[in-house]
Amino acid sequence: xxxxxxxxxxxxxxxxxxxxxDPRFQARRGRNIALAVGLIVFAVLVxxxxxxRLGANVLDRPL
Amino acid sequence: MAxxxxxxxxxxxxxxxxxxxxxxxxxxxxxxxxxVVFTGATGLICAKAPIHPLLGAVAVLCIAVGAGASGAxxxxxxxxxxxxxxxxxxxxxxxxxxxxxxxxxxGVILSLLSVMFMGVAVNWLAAGLLAFTIFFYxxxxxxxxxxxxxxxxxxxxxxxxxxxxxxxxxAAGEAPLNAWLLCAIxxxxxxxxxxxxxxxxxxxxxxxxxxxxxxxxxAASTRRQIFIYSLLFVPICLLPAFTGLGGLPxxxxxxxxxxxxxILAWRVMRSRAGDSADPRLDGRLYDVRAGARDARxxxxxxxxxxxxxxxxxxxxxxxxxxxxxNLIPGGV
Numbered sequence: 001x002x003x004x005x006x007x008x009x010x011x012x013x014x015x016x017x018x019x020x021x022d023p024r025f026q027a028r029r030g031r032n033i034a035l036a037v038g039l040i041v042f043a044v045l046v047x048x049x050x051x052x053r054l055g056a057n058v059l060d061r062p063l
Numbered sequence: 064m065a066x067x068x069x070x071x072x073x074x075x076x077x078x079x080x081x082x083x084x085x086x087x088x089x090x091x092x093x094x095x096x097x098x099v100v101f102t103g104a105t106g107l108i109c110a111k112a113p114i115h116p117l118l119g120a121v122a123v124l125c126i127a128v129g130a131g132a133s134g135a136x137x138x139x140x141x142x143x144x145x146x147x148x149x150x151x152x153x154x155x156x157x158x159x160x161x162x163x164x165x166x167x168x169x170g171v172i173l174s175l176l177s178v179m180f181m182g183v184a185v186n187w188l189a190a191g192l193l194a195f196t197i198f199f200y201x202x203x204x205x206x207x208x209x210x211x212x213x214x215x216x217x218x219x220x221x222x223x224x225x226x227x228x229x230x231x232x233x234a235a236g237e238a239p240l241n242a243w244l245l246c247a248i249x250x251x252x253x254x255x256x257x258x259x260x261x262x263x264x265x266x267x268x269x270x271x272x273x274x275x276x277x278x279x280x281x282a283a284s285t286r287r288q289i290f291i292y293s294l295l296f297v298p299i300c301l302l303p304a305f306t307g308l309g310g311l312p313x314x315x316x317x318x319x320x321x322x323x324x325x326i327l328a329w330r331v332m333r334s335r336a337g338d339s340a341d342p343r344l345d346g347r348l349y350d351v352r353a354g355a356r357d358a359r360x361x362x363x364x365x366x367x368x369x370x371x372x373x374x375x376x377x378x379x380x381x382x383x384x385x386x387x388x389n390l391i392p393g394g395v
Contacts, residue, residue, distance in 0.1 A: 027081035034084035045121065049184040052115050 082165075086155040090138055090166055091131030091173075099130040099226045105373045106227030106245055108380045109308060110234035118185055122233035125181035126226050128173050129193045133222070136170035136201035139163050141209070148267040170201070181233070189233035196225045210272070213279040220253030221246075227373075241308045244299075245376075251296040252369050255289045255328060259362040262286070262337035263355040282337030289361070293328035297321035300372055304387040309376055314387050316375045320368045327361040334358070 103126040146157035155161040182190030204219030224246045231242035265277040300317045303309035336358035
């Protein structure tokens, strides 16, 4: 059983201006996400570099 | 009244539209960064020294971030010049999308971060060379040479030439003669490359008060100097084949490409590039002038040639191909 087809000649209703996302908010959100990704990548890099630099000495410590 | 209107409408230091993260990426001059990454990686691979792949990648990343930081500092300081030139007026600071102070902070923070991380993760020779490169580009070139002398890009070209040395030092912990040979190639490449560009965009530089060679010495003198520098540049490109760095493919590529480079430089010298404006083409991105096609050809080929010779060295070193000296009977 198929869904009834939507009438084709009905134009999509225009989004009211107050419902459109604020470009300043969108830009800030994008900047925050980029900053978060940068910080996470940096933290992971520092961790991996530490492991590589210490090499086998990572395990050579009193337990 | 007119002053008041322009003060209100011009996007000076205030933000004209909200800055997107892409604007901050643009602040780092990604195109310049890609060339720096490429030449830095070539130096790192050509050193043929044992370095952990992750540390090698971190070294290249630090070179890239350092180059981006100096780009941000350049955009902060040169915002007044950039606003007057068609090629650069859309940059984030002159367009008002990012405040000058933000560009400055970003440049300083990324400079410190890239140098410190290079020192801690790789070695301090590479970190010192990276710090010197950032200082040379941001202070010596941008703040001093660029607005003061027609030799700005000749001397300032050292900043763009150092990444292979940094890459080599990162891998080997030293910077031998072959590393400086790579530096010399880029250093000698810079004047013909930039002056060819300046020949067909000198009105922009003139308007902004930047003493580029065509503005100060005239087009004829610039064309002559392009050819002289090309005569010096091409033999230097052949040298790596005789110092144990390049192999037979390198000799072939640098020799054949060098010949084309010299022919194009000769054509520029014989042309009228930079002499008179073509009124039909007024208002385009660059002022296309009589004979400008020759200058544009040299500009485009110079990028291709540098890419080709560094790519050949990169491939030869990666595949462990014998150097040209190894192939000569009785050679090293």
